[in-house]
Amino acid sequence: MDTLVTKAGELLNSAAAVFDQIVVAGSRLESTLSPAAMNVVKGIMGNDVLSAGFFLMIIGSSYTFFKDLIVGYYNEVQSWFYVSIIVQEGDQLYNWLSDWVAERPLTKSIRHLSVKTVWAENDEDMDYFDDGDEERPKLVYAPGSGSHVLYHMGYKISVSRDSPEQESSEDDDMRNRILKKQSITISTVGWDMSLLKMIVQDAMEKSYKKKAGKTTIYSTQPFDSYWSNSETRAPRAFHSVILAKGLKEELLSDITMFRKSARWYHDRGIPYRRGYLLHGPPGTGKTSFIVALAGHLRMNVCIVNLGISGFNDKQLNQLLNSAPRNSILLMEDVDAALIKRKAGKVQEGENNVTLSGILNSLDGITAQEGSVVFMTTNHIRKLAPALIRPGRCDRKLLFDYADEHQIRGMCLKFLLSRSASGHLTTDPLRKGETEPEEIDPKEQARMDAYDAHVHEVADQVCQKITHKDSVTTAQLQAFFMLHRESPDTIVEAIPGFLKEIARERAALSSKKRLHRQRAEKLKAKRAAEQKKVKEAKEAKIAAGEIVETSEEDDDEGEEEEEAKGAGSESYLDSDYYEESEGSGSSVLSAKKINGASYHDMSFEP
Numbered sequence: 001m002d003t004l005v006t007k008a009g010e011l012l013n014s015a016a017a018v019f020d021q022i023v024v025a026g027s028r029l030e031s032t033l034s035p036a037a038m039n040v041v042k043g044i045m046g047n048d049v050l051s052a053g054f055f056l057m058i059i060g061s062s063y064t065f066f067k068d069l070i071v072g073y074y075n076e077v078q079s080w081f082y083v084s085i086i087v088q089e090g091d092q093l094y095n096w097l098s099d100w101v102a103e104r105p106l107t108k109s110i111r112h113l114s115v116k117t118v119w120a121e122n123d124e125d126m127d128y129f130d131d132g133d134e135e136r137p138k139l140v141y142a143p144g145s146g147s148h149v150l151y152h153m154g155y156k157i158s159v160s161r162d163s164p165e166q167e168s169s170e171d172d173d174m175r176n177r178i179l180k181k182q183s184i185t186i187s188t189v190g191w192d193m194s195l196l197k198m199i200v201q202d203a204m205e206k207s208y209k210k211k212a213g214k215t216t217i218y219s220t221q222p223f224d225s226y227w228s229n230s231e232t233r234a235p236r237a238f239h240s241v242i243l244a245k246g247l248k249e250e251l252l253s254d255i256t257m258f259r260k261s262a263r264w265y266h267d268r269g270i271p272y273r274r275g276y277l278l279h280g281p282p283g284t285g286k287t288s289f290i291v292a293l294a295g296h297l298r299m300n301v302c303i304v305n306l307g308i309s310g311f312n313d314k315q316l317n318q319l320l321n322s323a324p325r326n327s328i329l330l331m332e333d334v335d336a337a338l339i340k341r342k343a344g345k346v347q348e349g350e351n352n353v354t355l356s357g358i359l360n361s362l363d364g365i366t367a368q369e370g371s372v373v374f375m376t377t378n379h380i381r382k383l384a385p386a387l388i389r390p391g392r393c394d395r396k397l398l399f400d401y402a403d404e405h406q407i408r409g410m411c412l413k414f415l416l417s418r419s420a421s422g423h424l425t426t427d428p429l430r431k432g433e434t435e436p437e438e439i440d441p442k443e444q445a446r447m448d449a450y451d452a453h454v455h456e457v458a459d460q461v462c463q464k465i466t467h468k469d470s471v472t473t474a475q476l477q478a479f480f481m482l483h484r485e486s487p488d489t490i491v492e493a494i495p496g497f498l499k500e501i502a503r504e505r506a507a508l509s510s511k512k513r514l515h516r517q518r519a520e521k522l523k524a525k526r527a528a529e530q531k532k533v534k535e536a537k538e539a540k541i542a543a544g545e546i547v548e549t550s551e552e553d554d555d556e557g558e559e560e561e562e563a564k565g566a567g568s569e570s571y572l573d574s575d576y577y578e579e580s581e582g583s584g585s586s587v588l589s590a591k592k593i594n595g596a597s598y599h600d601m602s603f604e605p
């Protein structure tokens, strides 16, 4: 009751203060306004309804004014008694600190939570769908937006997050909406920052511990110019990617050598970065290899998808320069964005990555010394020479259709029992990896006999499927997976498998041909229209109706590019099928390394 009376007293005092302010403001108004303006004010005051409205308006604005004043002073005074650290989204620390906060026990005072689903890490021995009951994700709760109180080592820590508001850019275009960055602030009472610094350090250490021995894959979202997503996963085993003989070892030693050559580059004044272009048909292991390589070298992968909407040159530049240390930068399907632009498929503001933007970004990677950039494409012929010139792209490697080494490797990978390692025992890169656990000798003997049989099957497979069949490792993966429980069915299933691939290829080729025909028709139609316009103009000039100008309105080059783009707009991935038709292999020139043939135009600095 006492408190109520006190509060009421405070309220009356405030009202009296506001009233005093109004009286003072009124007398000031009278002295400053001209007589005419004063007459208007008096007119309003003379009218009961208007004067009541005017009075309410003054009360309202005074209330807002005084409230802001009080809150401002309160915040100012309060800030003298606590210390805080603020972290903005976009910095890696934001995620680390968020995880740290999520791991604290939630106090009862926290009434607004955020929740996310987290799946248990893949355990390779786990049979997910074994006993019918579907596995469920874990629900992880964390304090939601707003301010919350947590306890750490007995100290009261206040955590506040601001929620993301969507802001419109100047032209108010929906496509140009930018997400306001979130921030997280931790604060505590006192003048000593050491507790907060300790928390930040702890958050970082915990994150590094979690990531140890794993591959973190960073990516981004439309409109973001920072690495907004990250996923940490068990590294893909390097031996699980099966490439043409010698190619994996060659690439690994190239990168390893590069990573040891910082001084060599500096001494010669060469920018310390290395670019690789992996090209070839879809499903030949380009991405898988890069992810496995990163795991093997204990590096992160930062994936830039140039084809996504809402991504422009500036963002690309910022992203490449802010990649977390020790990362492989991966620009996937590097041709796709540029092809879309040429085909006129991209609207202004939707996707503004330009060739010059990509070139500048690649040249301007300054923040990171020792950058390793990988680009992948299915269409090397469509890339601008400037993009793949040495210095930007130092090694260009063809990931071709499977050769004998890969066909055998894929077959053994899916069929061998785990007792015989389940992996290619000849793979030199497997040295030092964990050996399979000991098993019963009888069981071992049974599995050895089984594996000997699998090796025989692999020999037969290699006689029936050859490089000439233009089969990708992804297709082999699907085929062997289907038969992994019954190797005996494989050999007789091969003709059907090859028939299916040929049928698929023919369908894609004819679709592509159709697109090309359409593009040619379009080009011819435009040329005819242009010719008509030109003839009409010439006729008018001849008749003296208009004067000849030197203005160049001939857009032939552009038209041609557009037509080309239209031809490839569907991006059917069939170029390689067409190239290999008749020849049985890619038409791109091949070079022999370690007895294996793969295309490599290398540049050694």
Ligand SMILES: Nc1ncnc2c1ncn2[C@@H]1O[C@H](COP(=O)(O)OP(=O)(O)OP(=O)(O)O)[C@@H](O)[C@H]1O
Pocket: 240, 241, 242, 243, 280, 281, 282, 283, 284, 285, 286, 287, 288, 289, 376, 377, 378, 399, 473, 474, 475, 477
């Ligand atoms: N050489 C390979 N060794 C092992 N697995 C492979 C290989 N090539 C493809 N695969 C398997 O096929 C699937 C697709 O492979 P991946 O995405 O790496 O191909 P890609 O060449 O990058 O294709 P795209 O050009 O379409 O991006 C993956 O599941 C991968 O495991």
